[in-house]
Amino acid sequence: MEEREISQAVISRLPRYFRYLGELRDEGVERISSQDLSSLMHVTASQIRQDFNNFGGFGQQGYGYNVSYLYDEIGKILGLDRKHNFVIIGAGNLGRALGNYMNFERRGFILRGMFDNDPEVIGRRVREINVMPMEELESFIEDNEIDIAVLTLPKAGARHVAERLAKTGIRAIWNFAHVDLNVPESIQVENVHLSDSLMKLSYNINRYMKEQGKT
Amino acid sequence: MEEREISQAVISRLPRYFRYLGELRDEGVERISSQDLSSLMHVTASQIRQDFNNFGGFGQQGYGYNVSYLYDEIGKILGLDRKHNFVIIGAGNLGRALGNYMNFERRGFILRGMFDNDPEVIGRRVREINVMPMEELESFIEDNEIDIAVLTLPKAGARHVAERLAKTGIRAIWNFAHVDLNVPESIQVENVHLSDSLMKLSYNINRYMKEQGKT
Structure with a gap:
């Protein structure tokens, strides 16, 4: 399929289509019209058609979309038909929480290693993974064909780690x-x-209260 | 200050301005021109001026912006001069990770309670907070002036909990x-x-590899 240059706004909407189509498929729905998908997702049918036209349109509109086909195609566009190895850098609360989140694996994102520079954390286990010292980062990335690094460390360390990552074969x-x-x-x-x-949530609380004259 | 209807796109950029201005202030920078802020943040100076004009412009452009004043003003617009009490619903890995994240408190978001429906989790402590059973949610929200509920539970439970929350005085x-x-x-x-x-990250990895002819 020939792909045009796709805007990041369109890309941002693809995972949501994928999510809704997955739910429809799980419910046994075989076909859906852009109108029905539109009211389900609270976006206009024209938006849906425009978004899908970026990828060739996905088949006959008169009969609606084939849910299972559309789900698979969007999955492929999102690259979910491939496996991606990832490491987590920063094994604090958030890093461990993400490391324990099994759903990523279901989508093809496989946790291979975790890293930290805190001696108290190094050696701890998150599922079957041992937290490794930061010195081993580059060699581990190379030896294990790591595509993605997840940064869950304080901002002071993040820029420096990103510079180190930039010299490896990491993709994201x-x-x-x-x-x-x-x-x-x-x-x-x-x-x-x-x-x-x-903070955005906080702003919207404030804005709503002002509109209601509650401040 | 008279505020116009502000687009969510502008709102989405405010926390980032706030973050950069906080760093500049911490570094002792007193004034900054929109040009310098522009090159620091990788947005156009015209974008910055347009964004700030939504809120009255924040003072003389000829002399640049007063960093500390601008930081405080944007903080007020974001509602960070108020305290918000919040609860976390779902005390799994992610819920506990967010509960342990102290930076939220520094911004005025105070964790008051955590809830779960798993008997194994109820009663566990996250900092000084005991995880409570879901039956106590509504009365706790009312008694403790809770503004914000954080939902970190599986999607099957989330819609139902949101319906329960809709009947309380929760704001967000x-x-x-x-x-x-x-x-x-x-x-x-x-x-x-x-x-x-x-998934968006996965898409962008794929797109880049295709552009480079690596697939």
């Missing part, structure tokens, strides 16, 4: 550190800034 | 469950769909 960083990273464009970065998200 | 839900919630518009919802974020 999933960044939970509260800082923006500067890495070469060959490394994909996806940020999850939890504090930013909480 | 920070939703980590892998499902979209239907709640009245008086309740602000901010989603953190970790799997969606990981």
